[in-house]
Amino acid sequence: MKGIRIIGLVAFVIGLMLFVVSLGLSDYSLDMDSLESGIDKDYHFNFVEKESGMMKGKTYTSMWAFFLDYDQMMSNAQSAILNDVKTNLKLTTADGDYWSKILKNEKINKVKFLVARDSAQGFLLRKRGLFLWLSLILICVGALMYIFPSMNLLPGIKNDGIFHSGLHSRGALGITIGIFMTVFYIVLYWFPHLMANWVVLVQPIKSMMMEGKADQWFLYGFIYTIAILIMGIRFMIKYRHNKYQLVRTFSVMFFQLCFAFALPNMIRALQGVDLKNAWPLDYSFFFEYRINALIEEGNFGLWLLVWGIVLMAIVVPIITYFYGKRWYCSWVCGCGGLAETLGDPFRQQSDKSLKAWKIERYLIHFVLVFAVVMTILVVLSLFTDKLGFSYNVRAWYGFFIGSIFAGVIGTGFYPLMGNRVWCRFGCPLAAYMGLIQRIKSRFRITVNGGQCISCGNCSTYCEMGIDVRHYAQRGQDIVRSSCVGCGICAAVCPRGVLKLENGTVDIDNRGIDLRTIHVPMDSVGIL
Amino acid sequence: MHIAIIGNGISGITAARHIRKHSNHKISVISSETDHFFSRTALMYIYMGHMRYKETKPYEDHFWEKNRIDLVRDYVHSINFKGKKLQLKNQEISYDKLILAVGSTPNKFGWPGQDLDGVQGLYAYQDVETMEHWSKDLKHAVIVGGGLIGIEMAEMFLSRKIPVTFLVREKSYWNGVLPSEESAMINRHIEAHHADLKLSTELKEILPDKNGRVRAVITNKGEEIECQFVGLTAGVHPNINFLKDSELALAKGILVNEYLETNIPDVYAIGDCAQMQNPRKGRRPIEAVWYTGRMMGETVAHTICKKKTVYNPGIWFNSAKFFDIEYQVYGDVPAKLPEDYKTLYWEHPEGNRAIRILYHKNTNEVVGFNLMGIRYRHEVCEQWLANKTHIEEVLQHLSLANFDPEFYSTYEKDLVQKYNQQNGRELVLSNRSSTDAVAFFLGKNTQSKADIQQGMKRNLMLGILLILLSFILPFLFTVKLPIMIVSGLLVGLGIGLLLLSFSQRQVLSGLE
Known part of the structure; x- marks a missing residue:
């Protein structure tokens, strides 16, 4: 049993190393088609083509040399274009045309990824199938070999040794994994050309699903889905005595696999559409390029547009009223899905202090307000030209909230701050549903009379950093806007004190000490 | 007024918190064990790595200052009851009212070798530290005494894959409290966890090695078991040694009346160390459990700050967890069925879940619930017991009591079926199980x-x-x-x- 686990771990690490090593196994030879289609403007491309002589016909064995020359070539082209704009076209910065004529840095960086992906050739491309399947099989089978032997343990709560292990309690291994994941997100968002080889690697999978070329978001979705599936199996084994956890985990795995990954990648009409992703988590829903795309799509697109609005305005609040925000956060959502599966080993890292709760309330509601204001500006700018600065606002939102907060901190910091950093401190949709949950919802966690022994398991394993024990030891029902209803507090409670319930008893009566059962009320009155 | 509380366990701290809720008295809590209140019941989880000491503290450290509860880390040597003064190691404190919440200490029955290195009980925070210390080169542990602490200790060692021999004097685990079927279930469960359970076996002697550490134990059957650790978990007794030669009236514990007052004015005793002079019918004079300690703390706070309040623990309840099997009891479920009681018992075919309901032979009123591996609602059971509800009324509405998580299989039907078979009845289980139905039953609905x-x-x-x-x-x-x-x-x-x-x-x- 121990042997199988060690073999599994070794296989997993080898697979991961193969995957990482594959980043440097390509030769590069500039792909002009990709350059042309990426630049997308004949005016620009004419200049680039003139400069491309320095790279044409050359084969680079080093990725760095290739990017160095690419940067040089583009910078030359950029200067040439600038020169042409100023001297021949006689445009100045005051002209609107000036800005659309020059070649911008963002464009250069964006094309860099496309060129890197399409210029890759040589060893990795020849052995692509081998590398892809070998590393994939080693990683998946290795992980499962590591996971499955715990089936031999009797079913029940098995948190043994969690605080003795560096992986789970900010030790060296935990920090290493945190850094690895953080770097992954930084590269994904700002330097995708560095992981172009991985995109090359997963192209066969993309081709199996739909025609076309994979991009970094396909790669990300693929890795994301694999992580949820494998770690979902681990979670289901760990909590196999608990049907609520089994059903819930099956649900997040299903929604990730089908709604977030398979459907958008297999049905052309649904490309780039995640039916379950609601505004304001899906913050770009009202951006004009997306609205326009949907309107151009015809009736089906209109239907998607209407669905998105109804989802946000009606479906989300109504289901949240009936079942609390858990229906989304720990049953459907992709971010929640990753947190509940990949992030489960780190749930005890969430900060339970009063201070953290204060920060949480300021921060998450700030993000909600930010998202709402940004969206109002976006919608208004559909009708007027006077809101040019709204493009800056949405760029800030995308950079600070969409990328840094949700990705780098939200997932990269799993081993350091727990698995729900984003959901707890940043997600505007969680804030929106949290308000409903706190003010008008049937969901609450009920405490079983006076049975709490204040042991602290519930608080420790609450991924949202709720001090569950604070309420449990007072016999109070727990109604907190942040609770995602994962049900782990009820699972780890050694006395069976907590239960997730939906009932119509008024919310105002749940927060107070209803159960002063220790001293009979008639003899002393309510405290 | 200055109220001094000796002991920062659940009883003393509950008293302190409630005194603060009711009054502005100066409150001092004295303990030599830890700086802050922690959950004693969670000690096992520190050793097992489920939590650290930090996580077992129910209140953040700033709570005490904010609530003006002075925490004194010191040891009380003696008490001058006449002069109302406490003699501590480093200082003297005077008080106006004194609450003794000094807890218990593990029993030792004069076994040869009981004070060797690596022989200890499990009660205080320091006990976990020493367990950790002796675990370093531990190859085998022996646990003596088949109670709740014993099985916890077995679980602790097994969580680190340290083999355990579990000596239980009785014929079956905890059969002084659990009825035989439940007790047998736990026997099986202990063995399923690969603990070496030796029933009807007593400790005779503990043998030392040349360094004064335990080397082996000898049982009353003459068997020698090699081990480097012996856990003494044969119950606890009130921790009252330091009060022996005072005017305080003692028996096994500190004697108190129904107001938790001792024989000395302005001195109260609560929790594990208190012994009721006139216990209520069906209750023991000393009940060393978390819940009664908490109730006593609350009661004594009322008595001191508001009006004299009789300690009324209400209907008995308790809970525990034996490895993976949760246990809850409400009301009166003795190990041996009394003559005038009848029992209804259902056990899952897999042998790891059970429901038992006791009821009165003549009046048919329910008197107790025992749950193994199934959770029932405290308040619903309590209401049935308080109202002396007819067993058939209870059975038909049993779904109201189920407290298991959503999607769990329910077994109330099986229990009703069993009753019908045994009694030739045709009761039907109503489907009243929603939270709203429970709220209506308990009178908590806000809508008609x-x-x-x-x-x-x-x-x-x-x-x-x-x-x-x-x-x-x-x-x-x-x-x-x-x-x-x-x-x-x-x-x-x-x-x-x-x-x-x-x-x-x-x-x-x-x-x-």
């Missing part, structure tokens, strides 16, 4: 049935209206997209209202 009925009709009508409207709208206007959006919203709202109406109907039918 008529309210719900009215709401149900209103929502139904409104819902249908909105849906109809959404279908009509597109025919009345020509602008396409805005009308699609409005219609979509109306349909959504309409369906929502229909669902609401439907759920209200379900609540009503659940109340029939």
Whole structure:
């Protein structure tokens, strides 16, 4: 049993190393088609083509040399274009045309990824199938070999040794994994050309699903889905005595696999559409390029547009009223899905202090307000030209909230701050549903009379950093806007004190000490 | 007024917190064990790595200053009851009222070798530290005494894959408390966890190695078991040695009346160390459990700050967890069935879940519930017990009591079926199990049935209206997209209202 686990771990690490090593196994030879289609403007491309002589016909064995020359070539082209704009076209910065004529840095960086992906050739491309399947099989089978032997343990709560292990309690291994994941997100968002080889690697999978070329978001979705599936199996084994956890985990795995990954990648009409992703988590829903795309799509697109609005305005609040925000956060959502599966080993890292709760309330509601204001500006700018600065606002939102907060901190910091950093401190949709949950919802966690022994398991394993024990030891029902209803507090409670319930008893009566059962009320009155 | 509390366990801290809720008295809590209150019941989880000491503290460290509860880390040597002074190691403290919440200490029955290195009980925080210390080169541990602490200790060692031999004097685990079927279930469960359970076996002697550490134990059957650790878990007794030669009236514990007052004015005793002079019917004079300690703390706070309050622990309840099997008891479930009681017992075919209900032979009123691996609602069971409800009434509405998580299989039907078989009855289990039904049963509903009925009709009508409207709208206007959006919203709202109406109907039918 121990042997199988060690073999599994070794296989997993080898697979991961193969995957990482594959980043440097390509030769590069500039792909002009990709350059042309990426630049997308004949005016620009004419200049680039003139400069491309320095790279044409050359084969680079080093990725760095290739990017160095690419940067040089583009910078030359950029200067040439600038020169042409100023001297021949006689445009100045005051002209609107000036800005659309020059070649911008963002464009250069964006094309860099496309060129890197399409210029890759040589060893990795020849052995692509081998590398892809070998590393994939080693990683998946290795992980499962590591996971499955715990089936031999009797079913029940098995948190043994969690605080003795560096992986789970900010030790060296935990920090290493945190850094690895953080770097992954930084590269994904700002330097995708560095992981172009991985995109090359997963192209066969993309081709199996739909025609076309994979991009970094396909790669990300693929890795994301694999992580949820494998770690979902681990979670289901760990909590196999608990049907609520089994059903819930099956649900997040299903929604990730089908709604977030398979459907958008297999049905052309649904490309780039995640039916379950609601505004304001899906913050770009009202951006004009997306609205326009949907309107151009015809009736089906209109239907998607209407669905998105109804989802946000009606479906989300109504289901949240009936079942609390858990229906989304720990049953459907992709971010929640990753947190509940990949992030489960780190749930005890969430900060339970009063201070953290204060920060949480300021921060998450700030993000909600930010998202709402940004969206109002976006919608208004559909009708007027006077809101040019709204493009800056949405760029800030995308950079600070969409990328840094949700990705780098939200997932990269799993081993350091727990698995729900984003959901707890940043997600505007969680804030929106949290308000409903706190003010008008049937969901609450009920405490079983006076049975709490204040042991602290519930608080420790609450991924949202709720001090569950604070309420449990007072016999109070727990109604907190942040609770995602994962049900782990009820699972780890050694006395069976907590239960997730939906009932119509008024919310105002749940927060107070209803159960002063220790001293009979008639003899002393309510405290 | 200065109120001194000796002991920062659950009893003393509950007293302190409630005194603060009621008054502005100066409060000092003295303990030599730890700086802050922690949950004693969670000690095992520190060793097992489920939590650290930090996580077992129910209040953050700033709580005490904010609530003006002075924490004194010191050891009380003696008490001058006449002069109302406490002699501590480093200082002297005077008090106006004194609460003794000094807890218990593990029993040692004069076994040869009971004070060797690596021989200890499990009660204080320091006990976990020494367990950790002796675990370093531990190859085998022996645990003596088949109670709740013993099985916890077994679980602790097994969580680190340290083999355990578990010596239990009785014929079956904890059979002084558990009825035989439940006790047998736990025997099986202990063995399933690969602990070497030796029933009807007593400790005779503990043998030392040349360094004065335990090397082996000898049982009353003459067997020698090699081990480097012996856990003495044969119960606890009140920790009152330091009070022996004082004017305080002692028996096994500190004697108190129904107001938790000792024989000395302004001195109270609560929790594990208190011994009731006149215990209530069916209750033991010393009840060393978390819940009674908490109730006593609350009671004594009322007595000191408000008005003299009789300690009334209400209907007995307790809970525990044996490895993976949770246990709950409500009311009176003795190990041996009394003559005038009848028992109804159902056990899952897999042998790891059980429900037992005891009821009176003549009056048929329920007297106790025992749950293994199934959770029942405290308040519902309590209400049935308090109202001396007829067993058949209870059985028909048993679903109200189930507290297991959503989607769990329920077994109330099986229990009712069993009763029907045994008694030739044809009771039917009602499907009243929703949270609303429970709220109605407990009188916590804020709406009346008529309210719900009215709401149900209103929502139904409104819902249908909105849906109809959404279908009509597109025919009345020509602008396409805005009308699609409005219609979509109306349909959504309409369906929502229909669902609401439907759920209200379900609540009503659940109340029939």
